[in-house]
Amino acid sequence: MKNKKKIILIGAGGHAVSSIDVIEKENKYKIYGLVDKNKNKFFNKYKIIGTDKDLSKIKKIYNNALITIGQIKELFLREKIFKRLKALKFNLPIICSPLAYVSKSAKVGEGTIIMHKAVINAKSKIGENCIINTGAIVEHDVIIGDNCHISTGAILNGGVNIGSNSFIGSGAVVRQNIKIGKASFVNAKKFIDKNLRERSKIL
Numbered sequence: 001m002k003n004k005k006k007i008i009l010i011g012a013g014g015h016a017v018s019s020i021d022v023i024e025k026e027n028k029y030k031i032y033g034l035v036d037k038n039k040n041k042f043f044n045k046y047k048i049i050g051t052d053k054d055l056s057k058i059k060k061i062y063n064n065a066l067i068t069i070g071q072i073k074e075l076f077l078r079e080k081i082f083k084r085l086k087a088l089k090f091n092l093p094i095i096c097s098p099l100a101y102v103s104k105s106a107k108v109g110e111g112t113i114i115m116h117k118a119v120i121n122a123k124s125k126i127g128e129n130c131i132i133n134t135g136a137i138v139e140h141d142v143i144i145g146d147n148c149h150i151s152t153g154a155i156l157n158g159g160v161n162i163g164s165n166s167f168i169g170s171g172a173v174v175r176q177n178i179k180i181g182k183a184s185f186v187n188a189k190k191f192i193d194k195n196l197r198e199r200s201k202i203l
């Protein structure tokens with residue numbers, strides 16, 4: 001594809017590895033470099049172009065950014081960075097693997113990445129700055145708040161509601177119509193069949 005738009009990535013760790021693969025496969029954006037806390041020179045074949053302190057300088061050159069940090073350890077880090085990027089007026093595009101299925105009647109917010117083989121079914125609404133990781137299933141009429149991470153192979157059945165800043169671990173299954181409160185953490189492989197209040201931890 002000619003004239004690909006340039007994008008920078010925030011965070012150069014494990015989640016960046018798989019996000020880069022999605023961006024390269026989608027082939028809409030050219031990755032110009034990464035911004036990380038650590039001042040390494042390279043992350044695989046891409047340059048580390050600075051730290052968060054350099055973001056306002058970087059914005060003068062590149063308009064598009066994606067946060068490529070998962071949020072397994074800290075439920076609010078992605079939100080903090082997202083607010084910073086918005087304040088600096090970065091454009092935060094939706095990144096969507098061509099290997100994912102996203103229903104035409106689903107809505108997806110800015111800065112969200114839909115990774116390979118994820119399914120977003122009819123009438124679902126996904127907030128901004130989310131990760132719908134590889135092979136996750138988001139069934140019909142699901143609502144996911146902002147800054148959530150739905151991990152690899154997790155299943156959210158029809159009508160589930162996930163509060164903002166929540167993390168749903170790999171292979172977890174949430175029964176239909178269940179509501180999970182904001183900033184909750186559900187460990188891998190859990191089966192959730194009761195509503196959870198805010199800041200629940202299912203370990």
Ligand code: JB2
Binds near residue numbers: 010012014036
């Ligand atoms: O405030 C920050 C910041 N905090 C950590 N600003 C910036 N620009 N970068 C930050 N980082 C950087 O994010 C760290 O220096 C590190 O390079 C990266 C996080 O890498 P890590 O591999 O620890 O986490 P991850 O969230 O990218 O990946 C985990 O979660 C994914 C969902 C891994 O376990 C992956 O295997 C998993 N797929």
